[in-house]
Amino acid sequence: MPLKRKDILSIDALSCEEIDLILQTAESFKEVSTRDIKKVPALRGKTIINLFFEPSTRTRTSFELAGKRLSADVINISAASSSAVKNETILDTARNIEAMHSDFIVVRHSASGVPQLLAGVLRSAVINAGDGAHQHPSQGLLDLMTIKEKKGEIKGLKVVIVGDILHSRVARSDIQGLVKYGAEVCVVGPPTLIPSGIERWGVKVSLHMDEALVGADIIIVLRLQLERQSRGFFPTLREYAMLYGLNQNRLNLADPEVLVMHPGPINRGIELSSEIADGLSSVILDQVTNGLAVRMALFFLLSEGSQH
Amino acid sequence: MSDKILIKGGRIIDPSHKRDEVADLLIEAGVISGISPSIAQPEGTFRTIDARGLLVVPGLIDLHTHLRVPGFEYKETIASATAAAASGGFTTVCCMPNTNPVNDNQAVTELILERAAAEGLVHVLPVGAITKGSQGKELAEMAELVSAGCVAVSDDGLPVMNSEIMRLAMTYATIFDIPVIDHCEDLNLTADGVIFEGKVSTDLGLRGIPSSSETVMVARDIELAELTGARVHLAHISTAGSVQLIREAKKRGISVTAETCPHYFTLTDEALRGYDSNAKMKPPLASSKDMEAILAGLADGTIEVIATDHAPHASEEKEQELDCAPFGIIGLETALPLSLKLVETGVLSLSDVIEKLTSGPAKVIGQKIGRLGIGDRADITLIDPDVEWTVKASDMKSLSKNSPFIGWTMKGRASTVIVSGKVLEGLYDGGKLR
Numbered sequence: 001m002p003l004k005r006k007d008i009l010s011i012d013a014l015s016c017e018e019i020d021l022i023l024q025t026a027e028s029f030k031e032v033s034t035r036d037i038k039k040v041p042a043l044r045g046k047t048i049i050n051l052f053f054e055p056s057t058r059t060r061t062s063f064e065l066a067g068k069r070l071s072a073d074v075i076n077i078s079a080a081s082s083s084a085v086k087n088e089t090i091l092d093t094a095r096n097i098e099a100m101h102s103d104f105i106v107v108r109h110s111a112s113g114v115p116q117l118l119a120g121v122l123r124s125a126v127i128n129a130g131d132g133a134h135q136h137p138s139q140g141l142l143d144l145m146t147i148k149e150k151k152g153e154i155k156g157l158k159v160v161i162v163g164d165i166l167h168s169r170v171a172r173s174d175i176q177g178l179v180k181y182g183a184e185v186c187v188v189g190p191p192t193l194i195p196s197g198i199e200r201w202g203v204k205v206s207l208h209m210d211e212a213l214v215g216a217d218i219i220i221v222l223r224l225q226l227e228r229q230s231r232g233f234f235p236t237l238r239e240y241a242m243l244y245g246l247n248q249n250r251l252n253l254a255d256p257e258v259l260v261m262h263p264g265p266i267n268r269g270i271e272l273s274s275e276i277a278d279g280l281s282s283v284i285l286d287q288v289t290n291g292l293a294v295r296m297a298l299f300f301l302l303s304e305g306s307q308h
Numbered sequence: 309m310s311d312k313i314l315i316k317g318g319r320i321i322d323p324s325h326k327r328d329e330v331a332d333l334l335i336e337a338g339v340i341s342g343i344s345p346s347i348a349q350p351e352g353t354f355r356t357i358d359a360r361g362l363l364v365v366p367g368l369i370d371l372h373t374h375l376r377v378p379g380f381e382y383k384e385t386i387a388s389a390t391a392a393a394a395s396g397g398f399t400t401v402c403c404m405p406n407t408n409p410v411n412d413n414q415a416v417t418e419l420i421l422e423r424a425a426a427e428g429l430v431h432v433l434p435v436g437a438i439t440k441g442s443q444g445k446e447l448a449e450m451a452e453l454v455s456a457g458c459v460a461v462s463d464d465g466l467p468v469m470n471s472e473i474m475r476l477a478m479t480y481a482t483i484f485d486i487p488v489i490d491h492c493e494d495l496n497l498t499a500d501g502v503i504f505e506g507k508v509s510t511d512l513g514l515r516g517i518p519s520s521s522e523t524v525m526v527a528r529d530i531e532l533a534e535l536t537g538a539r540v541h542l543a544h545i546s547t548a549g550s551v552q553l554i555r556e557a558k559k560r561g562i563s564v565t566a567e568t569c570p571h572y573f574t575l576t577d578e579a580l581r582g583y584d585s586n587a588k589m590k591p592p593l594a595s596s597k598d599m600e601a602i603l604a605g606l607a608d609g610t611i612e613v614i615a616t617d618h619a620p621h622a623s624e625e626k627e628q629e630l631d632c633a634p635f636g637i638i639g640l641e642t643a644l645p646l647s648l649k650l651v652e653t654g655v656l657s658l659s660d661v662i663e664k665l666t667s668g669p670a671k672v673i674g675q676k677i678g679r680l681g682i683g684d685r686a687d688i689t690l691i692d693p694d695v696e697w698t699v700k701a702s703d704m705k706s707l708s709k710n711s712p713f714i715g716w717t718m719k720g721r722a723s724t725v726i727v728s729g730k731v732l733e734g735l736y737d738g739g740k741l742r
Binding site: 089090091109110111112113114116117131132133134135169172195196197198200201231 | 499505506507509510512513514515516582583624627628629630631632
């Protein structure tokens with residue numbers, strides 16, 4: 001069964017059936033990466049353009065490897081953070097790329113809504129690799145995959161998401177996916193970094209980490225963008241770490257089988273202590289491995305869909 | 309070509325004279341010379357306009373237009389903006405000073421008026437800057453601006469943050485009895501926000517502008533209006549909190565007037581769902597609760613003016629990431645039908661709608677326009693209230709097409725516009741206005 005859609009723009013748009021299909025497909029692709037010859041011919045002759053308007057190593061590499069392991073041709077384009085810098089509009093940039101007959105355009109941009117803008121005018125499949133504070137659907141999918149893999153079932157799990165929810169596309173994608181599957185989600189962070197009306201998404205909001213962590217099955221720690229301090233969202237990194245940093249004492253409040261996740265890259269000693277990042281509860285590297293498999297699945301399923 | 313025009317059988321609505329009756333209207337030598345139930349054919353050559361089934365109202369006045377001249381002629385010119393104005397039923401537009409250079413001195417005011425005389429189809433009344441370069445630091449030479457033809461002052465778009473400067477500006481403006489028009493926005497609260505802060509900004513991951521960005525400045529301006537006794541006009545009001553503050557200020561007898569724009573009583577932030585940059589403006593489209601409050605404020609007279617905040621931007625500027633696209637939408641060609649809709653929905657009477665587009669704004673700027681009296685300059689708009697039409701970018705006279713209403717079906721339209729006794733031809737036949 002293929003995915004009957006042209007683009008992957010948000011988790012919200014996907015049904016549970018579609019997510020199940022993506023995760024099952026990803027599971028079967030995991031094996032490919034463990035072979036001696038890590039390549040299958042599924043996307044031979046297809047062209048993938050990674051169009052990254054924001055610096056990224058992990059996500060871009062993951063999409064690049066995913067394409068290459070499926071035998072697609074992959075080109076990486078790192079554009080300036082705003083197309084206006086080059087005085088070319090983003091639509092012109094994208095149309096120029098498509099004129100070279102791309103099949104997939106993977107786009108990351110600091111402005112929310114750019115993948116939608118491109119998907120509306122391009123024939124290529126558009127995969128959102130992170131747009132502003134809006135969505136990061138492949139991250140949401142790989143987090144669901146990691147949780148399912150380790151816990152079996154998502155329904156009923158107590159998930160705590162900690163940090164800068166306001167500016168986080170990962171939080172938005174994770175919340176939508178987790179709520180779809182019936183998890184009990186609580187977001188915790190300083191109120192200056194909690195977006196207005198997030199309760200409407202079916203999550204609880206807590207300002208106190210110790211209270212939120214009691215009995216947690218999953219803790220998703222978000223990366224703190226260090227420049228937020230200069231905007232005054234919190235006084236100092238030290239104080240942030242004091243109130244919302246995950247350390248061993250706090251981890252002890254959670255369920256003994258708790259999983260600690262982080263989308264990376266980690267600010268060690270700020271949002272997450274090293275002992276936890278490297279400890280037994282951490283599944284951070286499993287997330288990275290699953291990310292590759294999820295992105296292979298997305299390329300594969302969208303490509304199948306386009307042939308039907 | 310005759311200088312006599314007889315408008316026969318229209319429903320004349322003139323709120324300033326509390327007139328609402330079917331009657332004839334005669335124009336001679338550019339001024340209104342007669343209004344009565346039946347006017348006999350005048351001597352000599354004359355033109356008759358059959359106005360049966362039409363509304364005959366004072367030419368509409370827009371208190372808040374960005375002509376973009378000088379400096380941004382790629383967005384709009386005086387020729388294109390005034391064609392858009394005429395097409396929308398406006399015979400007078402007040403142009404905001406955030407041009408390049410800023411209209412903060414006599415030379416720029418004169419340039420605008422000279423260009424308007426040369427290529428404008430409707431009357432242009434400039435608004436001068438409050439401070440030099442609209443930098444919010446030193447007062448612009450207000451006497452010079454007024455003598456050159458400015459009817460108000462405003463640092464629209466670059467609001468005066470320093471409250472002491474604003475106090476001084478208001479106090480000084482009392483010499484000339486001109487209104488100080490404020491774009492109420494606390495730029496620090498707006499920060500890098502792009503849309504209204506609320507559920508839509510959270511869902512879309514866009515930085516929010518809190519409603520308090522407007523209301524704290526409305527509150528400040530009301531306090532300063534009371535302190536200085538100046539005439540203060542609050543531009544493009546968009547939030548429930550502001551309406552409440554203005555309503556209370558008026559009860560206290562403070563000389564404050566207010567305008568809103570059709571988009572604030574027609575749309576909410578839900579219009580941003582598709583990341584449509586043609587729904588991005590300042591103040592931002594707010595919640596449905598705010599829209600309800602704006603409607604209530606119009607209905608009870610708290611808001612006495614409907615203005616367009618016509619803000620043209622080129623398509624290459626708007627077709628960008630929503631974060632980068634400039635704030636502002638055009639409005640001259642859609643304001644009338646969107647306002648008439650308020651009659652259909654029972655918010656306002658027809659006469660009230662016309663008042664907020666004619667004598668309401670005329671009163672704010674203290675000009676003897678927006679009325680149909682014997683001897684008044686013949687600025688008259690004939691409206692077909694029943695015609696249905698679709699807003700098409702290709703039909704718009706404005707050089708820019710940044711409207712969220714493109715594709716909408718509208719009811720009601722200006723069918724004939726008369727400026728100083730001259731009938732503009734080709735209003736909406738897709739051709740060029742003459």
